[in-house]
Amino acid sequence: xxxxxxxxxxxxxxTNNFIFDxxxxxxxxxxxxxxxxxxxxxxxxxxxxxxxNFDITVGDNEVLPENLDxxxxxxxxxxxxxxxxxxxxx
Amino acid sequence: xLVQHLLETGADLWPEKIALVCDGRRITxxxxxxxxxxxxxxxxxxxxxxxxxVAILLENSIEVAVGVFGAxxxxxxxxxxxxxxxxxxxATILADAEPAALITDRVRMRDNAxxxxxxxxxxxxxxxxxxxxxxxxxxxxxxxxxxxLYSSATPPCxxxxxxLAMILYTSGSTGQPKGVICPHASMIAATESVNAYLxxxxxxxxxxxLPLSFGYGLYQLFLAFQVGARVVLEKGFAFPAxxxxxxxxxxxxxxxxxxxxxxxxxxxxxxxxxxxxKLRYITNAAAALPTSQLAKIxxxxxxxxxxxxxxxxxxxxxxxxxxxxxxxxxxSVGVAIxxxxxxxxxxxxxxxxxxxxxxxxxxxxxxxxxxxRSPELTAERFRSDPLSGQVALHTGDLFKMDEDGYLYFxxxxxxxxxxxxxxxxxxxxxxxxxxxxxVSQAVAVGVPDSVLGQAIRxxxxxxxxxxxxxxxxxxxxxxxxxxxxxxxxxxFVLELPRSENGKINRREVTTxxxxxxx
Numbered sequence: 001x002x003x004x005x006x007x008x009x010x011x012x013x014x015t016n017n018f019i020f021d022x023x024x025x026x027x028x029x030x031x032x033x034x035x036x037x038x039x040x041x042x043x044x045x046x047x048x049x050x051x052x053n054f055d056i057t058v059g060d061n062e063v064l065p066e067n068l069d070x071x072x073x074x075x076x077x078x079x080x081x082x083x084x085x086x087x088x089x090x
Numbered sequence: 091x092l093v094q095h096l097l098e099t100g101a102d103l104w105p106e107k108i109a110l111v112c113d114g115r116r117i118t119x120x121x122x123x124x125x126x127x128x129x130x131x132x133x134x135x136x137x138x139x140x141x142x143x144v145a146i147l148l149e150n151s152i153e154v155a156v157g158v159f160g161a162x163x164x165x166x167x168x169x170x171x172x173x174x175x176x177x178x179x180x181a182t183i184l185a186d187a188e189p190a191a192l193i194t195d196r197v198r199m200r201d202n203a204x205x206x207x208x209x210x211x212x213x214x215x216x217x218x219x220x221x222x223x224x225x226x227x228x229x230x231x232x233x234x235x236x237x238x239l240y241s242s243a244t245p246p247c248x249x250x251x252x253x254l255a256m257i258l259y260t261s262g263s264t265g266q267p268k269g270v271i272c273p274h275a276s277m278i279a280a281t282e283s284v285n286a287y288l289x290x291x292x293x294x295x296x297x298x299x300l301p302l303s304f305g306y307g308l309y310q311l312f313l314a315f316q317v318g319a320r321v322v323l324e325k326g327f328a329f330p331a332x333x334x335x336x337x338x339x340x341x342x343x344x345x346x347x348x349x350x351x352x353x354x355x356x357x358x359x360x361x362x363x364x365x366x367x368k369l370r371y372i373t374n375a376a377a378a379l380p381t382s383q384l385a386k387i388x389x390x391x392x393x394x395x396x397x398x399x400x401x402x403x404x405x406x407x408x409x410x411x412x413x414x415x416x417x418x419x420x421x422s423v424g425v426a427i428x429x430x431x432x433x434x435x436x437x438x439x440x441x442x443x444x445x446x447x448x449x450x451x452x453x454x455x456x457x458x459x460x461x462x463r464s465p466e467l468t469a470e471r472f473r474s475d476p477l478s479g480q481v482a483l484h485t486g487d488l489f490k491m492d493e494d495g496y497l498y499f500x501x502x503x504x505x506x507x508x509x510x511x512x513x514x515x516x517x518x519x520x521x522x523x524x525x526x527x528x529v530s531q532a533v534a535v536g537v538p539d540s541v542l543g544q545a546i547r548x549x550x551x552x553x554x555x556x557x558x559x560x561x562x563x564x565x566x567x568x569x570x571x572x573x574x575x576x577x578x579x580x581x582f583v584l585e586l587p588r589s590e591n592g593k594i595n596r597r598e599v600t601t602x603x604x605x606x607x608x
Contacts (some may be wrong), residue, residue, distance in 0.1 A: 020565035030452055033196055034149060036174050039573040040328040040354060041541055060358035063331040077200070
């Protein structure tokens with residue numbers, strides 16, 4: 001899956017489950033927390049979706065804003081996890 | 091003593107000590123005090139007068155602390171508002187409080203600028219992110235960077251201890267937010283009492299992940315500043331790995347939380363495997379922590395004392411359980427805080443014996459003054475105590491007391507929901523969604539939830555012929571309700587359960603496992 005595809009999935013999920021407003025412009029580096037897109041319990045939902053949708057495991061120590069608090073960081077994080085998973089398989 | 095004297099004394103005694111850490115910034119007592127002085131001069135010059143309200147609508151940040159103390163130093167009354175507050179609630183509160191100034195930022199004004207522009211009492215809006223935009227005629231827009239133009243000397247202040255320092259809005263059972271009016275003297279009394287039993291001192295470092303719009307979060311500043319301690323301020327507790335790393339990096343000694351915070355920490359057990367020898371105590375308030383979670387938290391932080399507490403905005407804190415009693419009475423919220431007393435009465439106002447359930451009544455210098463512009467509601471809750479002649483707070487919460495005088499929360503007398511530790515008025519949600527086309531009736535209730543304490547369940551009846559969807563209602567709620575008020579479950583039924591006299595039977599909605607969804 002390319003970074004563009006991952007980002008599109010993430011944006012769809014956020015729009016359909018948290019934002020609802022299609023006119024809301026969310027920049028790739030905008031903080032999801034500071035912009036009121038997700039709240040403290042929303043992060044739990046986000047993690048569950050990441051694990052199911054991308055078949056990855058989010059480690060307890062990875063629940064950090066630098067991994068999960070913006071579309072750009074989420075995309076990078078998922079891509080790193082997918083690549084690590086493939087490396088482990090090969 | 092005035093509330094701002096906590097900071098001013100701190101700046102005299104410990105000028106170079108770090109008072110606040112937030113977003114990677116560290117600010118000393120003297121710097122914080124100087125910035126608050128500059129803001130006070132700015133507010134005064136902008137036309138804010140003695141007793142005027144200054145609203146602060148921001149996420150947790152150093153600017154909120156400067157705003158709180160700057161407003162007080164200008165002789166004004168501050169009000170911190172929840173950063174996720176949406177248009178409807180914000181409009182109601184601003185119309186009620188008529189603030190002269192607002193401290194906010196562009197993110198908060200994205201959807202709310204129109205509301206703010208309608209507030210005729212406003213003379214000035216201070217933009218903490220330096221992204222000022224015009225909001226309306228007569229409203230002076232000021233950027234935070236302008237503070238540097240003002241004097242850092244303490245401005246003359248005419249406030250008295252009996253004057254209001256703060257209005258803190260909380261959800262009321264009428265569906266309208268109510269402003270609890272808080273005099274300086276009551277807030278100082280509450281601060282001194284809580285510090286007396288927590289034994290905070292200048293070596294303490296408090297991690298505050300709770301919003302400063304919430305008394306429990308806000309008072310962490312006052313508790314710390316009274317003793318020269320430090321507050322590490324976070325914007326929330328969404329990222330437990332960050333919270334845990336801060337415990338180590340910042341040498342945190344005190345960790346105040348609510349059950350949802352502890353539930354989230356426990357969700358990531360690997361994080362709790364470390365050792366946290368500096369953590370001296372943990373406090374829980376806003377709702378009871380389930381016994382199973384309490385045991386896990388105590389196991390994760392074996393060196394820390396654990397305080398179960400209960401309070402209300404109307405008096406800040408009511409009671410606390412001394413940690414040494416926790417094993418003996420794990421479900422108790424303890425005894426009255428120092429320099430106060432409590433008792434329990436029946437419906438006729440008579441004191442009940444141990445073991446009997448009744449309404450909790452609180453007396454002491456920490457009682458606030460009542461509700462902003464609501465004399466009837468104030469008279470209902472703040473009544474004269476027949477024995478002492480002093481004012482007593484009738485909490486509206488049902489309690490019982492054991493033979494040794496320890497208190498146990500039983501339930502609320504009203505329908506208020508406690509979700510994520512925050513009070514939510516079901517009527518406020520019901521009134522909102524009943525305004526949607528396609529919804530004829532609505533009822534919101536709290537249902538047990540392992541993370542939220544209570545999750546909000548909204549049950550709706552459609553108008554005839556309507557095909558309104560769960561998604562449409564959810565979208566509307568997200569756009570119009572503060573984040574903690576958004577229902578987790580939304581169901582449609584053909585009719586709501588009603589009692590014989592036609593009133594909606596909320597209990598049945600709460601306990602129904604699966605309503606007749608349609």
